[in-house]
Amino acid sequence: MKSTSNQQKSCLIIGGGISGLIAGTMLQRHGIKVTILDKGRGIGGRLATRRIPYKSNGQGIFDYGAQFFTVSEPKFQQWVDQWLEQGLVREWSKQLSNTETTCYCGIESNRSLAQHLAKDLNVHLQTRATKITWDASYWTVETEKGNSFHGDILIMTSPIPQSLALLENSDITLPPQIKSSLEQVTYYPCLTVLALLDQLSLIPEPGGLRLKDPSLAWIACNHKKGISPQGFAVTLHSTPEFSETHWNTEDSIVVEKLLEIASSWLGSNVVEYQLHRWLYSHPKTVYGELYLDLQQPGLLMMAGDAFSAIPALDLSLNVEKATLSALATANYLLKQVELN
Structure with missing residues (x-):
């Protein structure tokens, strides 16, 4: 229920991606009770990150969403420096970035970073929100x-679009x-193949490769990563054009096409595979502001990587982008709570 002026304020966050986790962390540090709901x-x-069992005693581990991240803003660098000190992330390689800046990834996996951020938060997974209501003084x-x-x-x-x-x-x-x-905000789709090989791939060190193929944009060896x-786990990301063309194509056909293109980098038999469809892989267009705040019917905000100037x-x-949006959102809310 809604807090009175002498009680702890509370915040519901729909979405447990990096934006929800960063905003939740910031608000909780300042005494606000946070609850995160995520459908995943x-x-x-x-x-x-996903695991596929391998033989009798092993498994392939795949980073199959964001492959790495880079930094351009000091506000985000402060967080990354803390993660480096805590042993959560490491520098992967500069050569993987178009801008030749340092590329960071989770030491155990990219999801391990999210799990660290979530460990002290009240998180409800497999919890899909179906309706929100403002009940005069609080959200339900x-x-x-x-x-x-x-x-x-x-x-x-x-x-x-989901919001x-x-x-x-x-x-x-x-x-x-x-x-x-x-x-008017739109997103690129991405068809992603998780391929478990019986031998080490031929993908060169450090284990990631940008391609200039019209169908296949990226291939990564999670073992070398x-x-x-x-397990010899390989992640393949298709291009937006291929994804849009083949979005409704049968899984086996999509996988066959992408594995054929990648065959010279695999050099090995595929023993297991899965296909993941990212409908909202990354923003094609953005909102133009770091967040959206609505005061009516109650205090409601929207944030994420699509909330950016460009x-x-x-x-x-x-x-x-997602982190900066979350930080701006949390700072705005803390000022609102202070004023009220």
Whole structure:
């Protein structure tokens, strides 16, 4: 229920990607009770890692979302420096970035960074929000499993089309100009293959390779990356053009096409594979501001990597974009709580 002036304020966050986790961490550090709801089985959103069993005693470990991240802003560098000191991330390679800046990745996996950020937060996974309601003094979020969560403040960090659909389903009307601006934000899709090989791939050190192929954009050896010691796990990201063309194509056909293109880098038999479809891989267009704040019917904010002045010039900057949006959102909310 809503807090009174002498009680702890509370915030509900829909979306457990890096934006939700950073905003939640900041707010909780300042005494706000945080609850994060995420529809996925694992925390982290596009900081995604998956395991595929291998033979009788091993497994392939795949970073299959964001492959690494780079830094261009001091505010984000401060966080990265802390993660380096804590042994959560490491420098991977400069040669993987288009801008030849340092590329960072999680030491255990990219999801391990998200898991660290989530460890002291109240997180509910496999919890899909279906309706939000402002009940005169607090927000209520209902889920498809019939549960309800309450909070003074609501932050939505899921991809903008998903947030708009939830608002519409909840009969919450946005100002026409704001709604129009949000509807103009679009995302690139990405078809991702997780291929487990029976031998080490031929992908050169340090284990990642940008391609100039019209269908295949990226291929990575997670074994050489250092996160899959027991299995020869390879991640393939298709280009946006291939993804859009083949979005509704049968999985086996998509996988066959991409593995054929990558064959010269594999040099080995594929023993298992999975296909993941990222409908909202990364923003094609952005909102133009670091966050959206709405005061009516209650205090509601939207944040994420699409809340930026300009689209990221390199995919590796989207983790930073999401973090900067989250930090701006949290700072704004802390000022609002102080004023009230």
